[in-house]
Amino acid sequence: MSVTPSNLIVVILAAGLSQRLGFAKQLIVKNHQTLLAEKIQLARQLQPYQVLVVLPKLDNPISKALYNEVAPFAVTVVDNPTPQTGMAQSIQYAMTILQQQSVSAAMRILFLTVDQVAVTLDDLRLLSQNVEDNQLIVSEYGDNNQPIWGIPVNLPWGFLQAFGHQLQGDKGFRALWQHQTAIVSPTDRTVYQFYPILLPHLSQDIDTLEQFEQLKTAYHLLAPTQHFN
Template identity: 30%
Template sequence: MPNNQFSSPAARDILPNLAVLILAAGLSRRLGQPKQLLLKNKKPLIRHIAELAVGLNPQCIVVIANNMSEISSCLKDLPLQLVENQQAYTGMASSLKTGAECLKHHHGPVLITGVDQPMLDAAYLQQLIQYSIQQPDMNIVSHYAQTIGIPAIVQPELLQQTHDLSGDSGLKKLLMQQPDKIIKVPAAQLAFDIDTPEDLIHARQQGWID
């Protein structure tokens, strides 16, 4: 089990070559409304996550589906790059590949996150960064609900391997092929995400979503 006791200096001062990739092109079919626009503390979730990312490092890419003007308008004043995934309907793999293409010349680690984990906060992202600083050749992944997932900090070589994925295949498939290159960071609070109307009701009952 990794040691969770870290100081929290500014990430950009210590890991200046970190890129952040936010996967925000999901179509929220099961939820029935764009999860990116659900409110947390009176802010759209996509805005909340983007502000966390910008606070870590000024190089930030957000992958969105095409014709998502409401989502892009939430981010227009932030220093980040919006990229449209024209094939968002095919699943998460297409968003990973879109992000990988944007970062094909990036040679540093990449923090990848989604937008539907309402308990994600800056302190946890900083924790991932601290592990990456201590183990710069490793992929740092979140561990919850007896599995691994995002947020994760991955090596650029692994991100480029996403070109071989399809459908809803995500990072987990690639990461599990390299178990000796993984550090798992416990994150029980991130096991909950918002996929269905029932999830949204629960999140509101808990006060995680407005």
């Protein structure tokens, strides 16, 4: 099946503290808008059932700036009061909101991060088309000898319910699979098949100042201090 707007939820993981970078990656400016705003607009163009944005719920200026940044958009904000614990906690906070909403088992959840500066709407559409019910759609990038299966990922809600509690720290979804061809749910024995989509340009992300410097010219990036001051 193709994922339709009625059964697609997009979750944007934007609670990272950017400690190695030195400034908030969410507020890096690309083509006159922040990376956070860009990802929200990309997600909205998929016309999903819902967009969730996970933000760091802290009493500091950066957190307040992030909440102000998403305020104009029709999204559901997910508070993460413990962002220092890593990506896994953000995923689990988003899952808690979806559980409270009694999300249908037929739902697909597309997870994005803000710092993959090369991601396009076409990439997200590739990850959302011709999807089988129990397929785990993952992006493949990195070294040819040791490819990475990572975010963006499009996962069935049932898979998240079965395995999401196993996530820990900052390893994210990759901790759940090691290039297996399939993974079996311990709760109902559903067999989930992996379906990697080759998106080599998505290996480019921003965790350090060096990475920012390498990418800023090609992607017209400005540090938040250059744009907002």
